[in-house]
Amino acid sequence: MAKIIVNDNSQEVTLPLTVNGLISLNGVEQPDMVSVQINGEFIERENFSTTEIKDGDTVDFLYFMGGGR
Amino acid sequence: MYDFTEEELQRYSRHILLKDVGVEGQEKINNAKVLVIGAGGLGSPVILYLAAAGIGHIGIIDGDVVDLSNLQRQIIHTTKDVNYSKALSAKEKVNAINPHVKVTVYQDFLRAENAMDIIKDYDFVVDGTDNFPVKFLINDACVKAGKPFSHGGILRFEGQTFTYVPGHSCYRCIFNAPPPKDSVPTCSQAGVLGAIAGMLGTIQAAETLKYFTGVGELLTDKLLIFNAKTMDFRKISVKRREKCPVCGENPTITELIDYEQAACDLQNH
Numbered sequence: 098m099a100k101i102i103v104n105d106n107s108q109e110v111t112l113p114l115t116v117n118g119l120i121s122l123n124g125v126e127q128p129d130m131v132s133v134q135i136n137g138e139f140i141e142r143e144n145f146s147t148t149e150i151k152d153g154d155t156v157d158f159l160y161f162m163g164g165g166r
Numbered sequence: 167m168y169d170f171t172e173e174e175l176q177r178y179s180r181h182i183l184l185k186d187v188g189v190e191g192q193e194k195i196n197n198a199k200v201l202v203i204g205a206g207g208l209g210s211p212v213i214l215y216l217a218a219a220g221i222g223h224i225g226i227i228d229g230d231v232v233d234l235s236n237l238q239r240q241i242i243h244t245t246k247d248v249n250y251s252k253a254l255s256a257k258e259k260v261n262a263i264n265p266h267v268k269v270t271v272y273q274d275f276l277r278a279e280n281a282m283d284i285i286k287d288y289d290f291v292v293d294g295t296d297n298f299p300v301k302f303l304i305n306d307a308c309v310k311a312g313k314p315f316s317h318g319g320i321l322r323f324e325g326q327t328f329t330y331v332p333g334h335s336c337y338r339c340i341f342n343a344p345p346p347k348d349s350v351p352t353c354s355q356a357g358v359l360g361a362i363a364g365m366l367g368t369i370q371a372a373e374t375l376k377y378f379t380g381v382g383e384l385l386t387d388k389l390l391i392f393n394a395k396t397m398d399f400r401k402i403s404v405k406r407r408e409k410c411p412v413c414g415e416n417p418t419i420t421e422l423i424d425y426e427q428a429a430c431d432l433q434n435h
């Protein structure tokens with residue numbers, strides 16, 4: 098078991114786990130539209146399937162918000 | 167030097183009393199030129215507070231007319247303004263609040279073709295729009311023109327904002343490209359709690375005033391997200407992305423783009 102932080106909440110996950118794996122684990126509805134930061138660095142979308150989550154990682158899922166009027 | 171009259175010293179006294187602002191800070195506010203894009207949910211509080219603060223020149227661009235369904239959150243407009251130009255309605259309120267403010271009205275929408283020409287006359291831009299094509303257009307135009315801007319987005323019970331300053335992370339560093347058309351529900355389908363527009367718009371107005379007075383730390387390289395259901399506020403540090411298509415090392419976006427009208431949210435967390 099590895100302990101990571103996802104959007105400020107701690108989460109226990111089993112490694113190995115890729116960014117794509119974490120996205121589906123968290124039930125993100127439209128995974129092709131979420132932006133992902135690990136330890137403050139953006140992960141390029143083409144690397145979602147190869148980037149591995151490590152113990153102690155801080156992950157942020159960022160979502161579009163387009164309203165204003 | 168800005169020569170304050172007795173009336174102005176009294177009008178701005180609560181700013182001038184602030185140690186961090188003072189007469190010098192108020193003078194910077196009075197010399198500032200700000201373009202507010204959209205006189206709607208976010209634009210309403212932004213324009214009202216910037217007018218009250220004495221921003222010297224406010225540009226208001228909006229090609230829409232007031233609809234009855236706008237009044238739930240677009241507090242610069244009143245019931246008698248229904249069917250009237252939003253930009254002109256907003257200008258009238260600014261004049262009523264503070265006759266010292268010069269207002270330029272554009273009864274139009276920001277497009278790839280007019281963006282650079284309109285933006286060039288201002289020192290700071292506020293995004294008060296409701297759709298991704300224009301949000302990306304504002305970002306790209308401001309990055310290219312080297313203009314700082316405040317980004318704002320609201321949806322349902324949530325809001326998100328950051329302040330772009332040249333050299334720091336831009337909207338495309340965070341969100342590479344607009345979501346595909348029709349991939350997400352529209353604003354009118356999703357809805358928004360009216361006061362959320364006020365919460366986010368007043369943050370944008372405060373950032374604008376902080377930018378000109380140099381007070382405190384801006385939301386630069388920081389994305390502020392709040393959820394009014396829980397009143398949780400998160401400030402996420404973001405970093406400029408090498409591969410950013412507009413501000414990165416090898417920019418692929420060299421011309422402004424009019425994306426097709428896309429919808430306004432992607433939120434499920």
Ligand SMILES: [Zn+2]
Nearest residue numbers: 336339410413
């Ligand atoms: Zn960028």
